[in-house]
Amino acid sequence: MILTLAVSGYRSLRDLVLPLDRITLVTGANGSGKSSLYRSIRLLAEVAQGQAIASLAAEGGLNSTLWAGPEAFSRAMKTGEQPVQGVLRKGVVSLKLGFADEDYGYAIDLGLPADAGHSMFSMDPEIKAEALWAGEALSRSNEIAGRNGPAVRVLNERGQRLPVLQNLARFDSMMTHAADPKDGLELLVMRERMRAWRFYDHLRTDRDAPSRFPKVGTRTPVLSGDGGDLAAALQTILEIGDERGLADAIDDAFPGGGIEISVNDGYFELLMRQKGLLRPLRASELSDGTLRYLLLTAALLSPRPAPLVVLNEPETSLHPALLEPLARLIGRAAQKTQVIVVSHALPLVSELAAEKDCVRYELRKELGETVVDGVDAPRWAWPKR
Template sequence: MISTLAISGYRSIRNLVLPLAPLTIVTGANGSGKSSLYRALRLLRDVGSGAAIASLAREGGLQSTMWAGPEQFSREMLAGTQPVQGTLRSGPVALRLGFAGPDDGYAIDLGLPRPSGSRFDRDPEIKAEALWTGEVLDRMSVLVERRGPSARVRRIDDGSWRELTRELSPGDSVVTRCADPGDGLEMLRLRDRMRGWRFYDDLRTDRDAPARLTAVGTFTPRLGSDGGDLAAAIQTIIEIGDADSLADTIADAFSGASIGVDEEFTLHMRQPGLLRPLHVRELSDGTLRYILLAAALLSPRPPELMVLNEPEASLHGDLIEPLARLLRHAARTTQIVVVSHSQALVDALDEGQRITLEKRLGETVTGGSDVMPRWNWPSR
């Protein structure tokens, strides 16, 4: 399980270190930074698939995603007696992301390239990376470290260092470039973990939504990010997953209702009083969205981490409590982070870790006086 998430220099997040639980609810007012936190988590996943640089490019490049405020706020700025202004920078421009758990941790530091006259001078560079044992990076816990184009790994038997490469390109991560069953076993495991994280923020329910369209059915232990393989995912749960929990989840939200998949992989719902089942195209937006969430959360092969962005969208108020019960049930087998502005859902998930974000002088901070977990960034 991931117990600590660290983000620095990304959009409205200047420096944030958060504790995560098996079920974590991130909430806050509009514009408080919830979307920035969600995107930062997704960007971490992209590191594992070698797509971080391209993901940043789609967001407008590093210059468009960096923290735009001063490196530090003075006491006078915080008190409002002095206008916010730039201060003397003590460190390099950096976008840093990392996570850690009881067993290991990982962090990456991205920065600006040196001008070279290339058309690709706007591409960010990976300046440093580290993989370590335990929850906090220090001199004795580091297993793999990368600085610039060089990377080395610590031998487990005697603690000595062995060079992995001196030829890492600025956009290549050690997680992808150096992952192999030999010297790069730790990075191979880390890469596969990160690639397995699931994100759901685009489960469309409109008339032309992928979930309403006919699709070829194949074995689908995990719902796709757009929900286009919904029928196959439901059938996979029925055949090799927890079919009883699926049936209970649907009946909990829609009294007496049940869902099924025909031989042509078309989803339908039966409801009391109706003589025929309702085709997936006939379902309301809220009903379809709830079924999509059920398919994701009841996966027969649950991921290590699942992140849901505003899962309550399109749901009637009567479905909030069933959704909360579904989330609590799923959190027994996978770590879940829910980003939501629904106070009803936040209140219903009273057993989870609650993180409330707010803005202070344009910076995303946590409400209250919670102490941040310990965290050290790798040096360049």
């Protein structure tokens, strides 16, 4: 389970260190930084996939994603005695992301390219430093693997930090290029753990959504990001997963209802029985809210639980009556996986806040910066360049 999440210099997240729990709720007004926090977690996962640089470039490059305010606020700026303005920069420009779980921690520092203006790839940020450590926070004594510039050093079994790469490209991460069962086992373990994180924010329910139509199905223990394999995912739960939990989740939201999966020539199709109807409804006939609830059910009751599931505004399209059943569904899933929920639906947030091992953060903006009141920030240190 992730114990600490840290973000520095990403959009409105100038310097944020948050302790996480089995369920972490993130709420706040529009524009308070909820989406930025969600994207920062997703960007961390993309490091392990080797896609972080491309993802930042797609957002407009590092300059478009960096904190846009001053490096620091003076007392006069905070009190309104003088306007917010730039001050002489003392530190380097950087975007930093990191987390610590129960055994390891990882952080990455991205900065402006050294050849900015001299390359057609000048929108690509450079990876300046990375670190993997054991324990709560990075220190000189607990670093397992570290990267500064192109060089990567890994701690061996005799306690020696030996170079394993000397010329790592500035756009490649040590997570993807130095993970090795022999010389970088901890890197390999952490990389695969991060690759197993799941994000659901684009579960389509429109008229042309893939989940509304029959589709060739194979065993599907993990629902895809767009939900196109919904029928196969639900059938997989029925055969090798929590069949009772699936039935309970559907009955909780739609009393007397249930699902069926039909298969014709290998094409799987979802059918739903509803109380009072003489025939089951095909997925193409379901309302957006009903389909979204079924998609979330398939995602959360996966027979292959993820170490982390992140839900971004799962309440979209849901009738208010479905929010309490959704909260109970998330609570059930959290018995096997850590869940982060980004939402502005207060009924959902209030219901989830009553769950055991749950922490709630309400984000707000202060001088353009996302802040969270009343947080006892865990100990944290960033890798040095």
